[in-house]
Amino acid sequence: MLQNLSKREWFNSKLRKNFLVFDKNQFPKFMDTSYDPTIFAVINAAYILKDKLDDFFKVVEPLIVFDKNKNTFKIDNLQSEKIKEMLFHDKMLSGLTLFEFNPKGTEHLDFLRQLGAEISDQTEHIPAAGSDVIKLKNWKSYFNKKYDITFSNGLMDENSSIKYEKHTAVFSGLELYTLFANITKKTGFSIHSNGSIISSLYETFFQFIGFNVIEYFRTNDENFKFTMIMQKINKKETNFDEFFYIYHELKKRWPTRYGN
Numbered sequence: 001m002l003q004n005l006s007k008r009e010w011f012n013s014k015l016r017k018n019f020l021v022f023d024k025n026q027f028p029k030f031m032d033t034s035y036d037p038t039i040f041a042v043i044n045a046a047y048i049l050k051d052k053l054d055d056f057f058k059v060v061e062p063l064i065v066f067d068k069n070k071n072t073f074k075i076d077n078l079q080s081e082k083i084k085e086m087l088f089h090d091k092m093l094s095g096l097t098l099f100e101f102n103p104k105g106t107e108h109l110d111f112l113r114q115l116g117a118e119i120s121d122q123t124e125h126i127p128a129a130g131s132d133v134i135k136l137k138n139w140k141s142y143f144n145k146k147y148d149i150t151f152s153n154g155l156m157d158e159n160s161s162i163k164y165e166k167h168t169a170v171f172s173g174l175e176l177y178t179l180f181a182n183i184t185k186k187t188g189f190s191i192h193s194n195g196s197i198i199s200s201l202y203e204t205f206f207q208f209i210g211f212n213v214i215e216y217f218r219t220n221d222e223n224f225k226f227t228m229i230m231q232k233i234n235k236k237e238t239n240f241d242e243f244f245y246i247y248h249e250l251k252k253r254w255p256t257r258y259g260n
Contacts, residue, residue, distance in 0.1 A: 007064045010073045011057055016215040018048045019229055020060065024218050026075040028063060028083065035108040037219045037227045038153045038193040042112065045149050045189040045229075046092040059086045091116035096148040099183060101176070102128040102155050120147070133164060136240035139179050146185040156195030157225070168259035171247060173197040174205060178243050181209040184232040193219055193227040201257050208246045210236035 005013070014020050019041065027036040047056035062083055065076040094116030103109060109119055126142055127133050134142055155162060155176070158169040162176055174197070180190045190211065199206060199213040206213055211230040219227045238246075251258035 005073075007061055007073070008057060010064065011060065016229075017231075018053055019044050019215055020056075021215055021217050022075060025220050027219075028075065028080045029077045030080060030084065030111060031108055033108070034194055035104075035153055038151055038191060039108060039111065041191045041193070041227065041229055042098070042117075042149055042151060043087065043092065043115070045191065046096055046115075049096060049148060049188070050092055052090075052092065055090060055092075059083050059090065087115055093117035097145070098149045098151070099147040100151050100153075101126065101134075101180070102152065104153060128161070134179065135164075136175055136179060136182075136238070136243055139182060143183050146183050146188070148185055148188045149191065150180045150184045150188070151191040152180075152193070152195075154194040156192045156197045156228070158196050160195075170197060170259040174202065174247060175240075175243060177206070177211070178209045178238050181206075181211050181232060182237045186232055186235050188232050189214075190230045190232065191227070194225040195228065196224060196226065198226045198228055199230075205246065205250055206230060209238050209243070210234045 011020065014022070022040075027040050029036055030039050044056065047053055047059075060083070062079045063075050063077070064073050066072075067074045092115065093112060095118075096116070097118045097120065098112060099120045099122070100109070113119060122142060132138075154160065156173050158173070160169075162172040163169045164172055167175075173195075177190075177192075177197075180192075184190050198216045200216065203213050210232055212233045214229040214231055216226050216228040219225045247258065
């Protein structure tokens with residue numbers, strides 16, 4: 001029975017390779033925007049990179065309450081402000097470098113900076129559309145370093161603006177994932193929320209570009225949006241020609257899955 005579990009036991013049961021995976025819509029409301037699951041996963045990643053999972057539990061513990069009516073634990077978002085104070089104290093993002101492609105506003109970036117994150121100035125200036133849009137053929141002209149954590153929100157979706165030229169949304173999305181793999185440090189994490197291009201279809205592809213898929217899960221109840229968490233397992237950099245070859249070889253095996 002869940003009521004016989006301690007908070008720590010429940011916490012451990014929700015861990016997926018040290019990432020705490022909540023039920024839909026139960027993320028701490030740090031921003032009260034679509035960025036909430038992304039921000040929480042980024043913070044979780046920082047505690048993993050610093051090998052401080054016990055400290056992470058201490059931060060999360062006030063959020064965990066038992067719902068007698070449903071006989072299960074749930075997240076009490078009224079405590080979000082309280083744990084913000086603990087996060088500001090820990091500053092677990094200190095010393096970690098972050099990059100987001102195509103941010104929606106800056107409030108969430110300011111919040112992550114308050115937690116100590118070093119966020120690339122390029123985050124807000126790399127073109128996401130137009131003739132100069134970043135792709136595998138030109139990414140090295142924008143980047144001269146790799147990051148501990150890379151992330152996006154609402155970008156990796158088949159209905160977003162990632163489609164370019166005559167390529168399918170899947171092709172364009174997987175090219176962007178390859179770019180993220182190239183700029184993520186070995187053992188670093190790449191986190192993508194509110195998208196539909198997810199690992200259940202393309203896990204073999206992610207392995208080729210050096211990503212290990214940790215977990216993917218429904219972020220909310222709207223439009224089948226997911227959050228995906230991956231870890232870079234090597235120093236591999238994939239160029240466009242290699243990506244193009246991998247994509248089309250996999251497309252031969254699963255033509256419906258990889259688009260027309």
